[in-house]
Amino acid sequence: EAGVTQSPTHLIKTRGQQATLRxxxxxGHTSVYWYQQALGLGLQFLLWYDEGxxxxxxxxxxxxxxxxxPNYSSELNVNALELEDSALYLxxxxxxxxxxxxxxxxxxxxxxxx
Amino acid sequence: GQQVMxxxxxxxxxxxxxxxxxxxSSTTLSNIQWYKQRPGGHPVFLIQLVKSGExxxxxxxxxxxxxxxxxxxxxxxxxxxxxxxxxxxxxSSKIIFGKGTRLHILP
Numbered sequence: 001e002a003g004v005t006q007s008p009t010h011l012i013k014t015r016g017q018q019a020t021l022r023x024x025x026x027x028g029h030t031s032v033y034w035y036q037q038a039l040g041l042g043l044q045f046l047l048w049y050d051e052g053x054x055x056x057x058x059x060x061x062x063x064x065x066x067x068x069x070p071n072y073s074s075e076l077n078v079n080a081l082e083l084e085d086s087a088l089y090l091x092x093x094x095x096x097x098x099x100x101x102x103x104x105x106x107x108x109x110x111x112x113x114x
Numbered sequence: 115g116q117q118v119m120x121x122x123x124x125x126x127x128x129x130x131x132x133x134x135x136x137x138x139s140s141t142t143l144s145n146i147q148w149y150k151q152r153p154g155g156h157p158v159f160l161i162q163l164v165k166s167g168e169x170x171x172x173x174x175x176x177x178x179x180x181x182x183x184x185x186x187x188x189x190x191x192x193x194x195x196x197x198x199x200x201x202x203x204x205x206s207s208k209i210i211f212g213k214g215t216r217l218h219i220l221p
Binding site for chain 1: 144145147149155156157158159162164202204206207208209210211212213214
């Protein structure tokens with residue numbers, strides 16, 4: 001069974017540009033979570049999608065947005081990129097959106113903003 | 115809102131020594147999950163604890179959930195170089211992670 005996949009692996013942008021990151025969950029999983037992990041730091045929750053709807057949002061500005069498609073894959077968009085947006089962006093999926101369902105993480109997208 | 119604190123932030127141990135990381139919550143948790151992230155890797159699910167006072171073992175790893183369900187610990191017996199990484203706990207909501215404990219093993 002294929003795990004969570006993310007693309008691209010690396011992304012280099014300049015300040016003010018927009019970045020689009022993609023995530024494909026494990027087959028059968030309906031929930032997708034996005035996290036930001038700045039270098040050497042913990043995981044900061046960004047967004048949670050389940051069944052195509054945004055269920056929860058972390059403490060990030062509106063320029064961080066996303067969506068979930070009918071096939072449950074997801075996209076994270078970051079507008080007006082700032083230097084401090086440089087981080088590893090991790091996507092995770094779970095079977096459903098309950099608190100007991102295990103999250104499985106993808107390998108991440110390393111975003112560098114110059 | 116819910117906060118999850120982890121201590122210590124860093125731990126250096128000699129290979130073969132034991133290691134423990136602690137996770138404390140400001141609120142009662144319905145469950146707690148532990149993850150391991152190897153250097154350069156992504157978090158990998160280790161275990162979930164649900165019951166008050168629960169203790170679970172995975173080979174050299176022992177996980178405990180406090181009686182009040184506000185704290186948890188991960189203990190590694192006789193550490194090996196393969197244990198290197200950062201260990202995270204996550205609270206009931208699954209989305210609130212502690213900052214992690216980074217384990218370094220000295221040969």
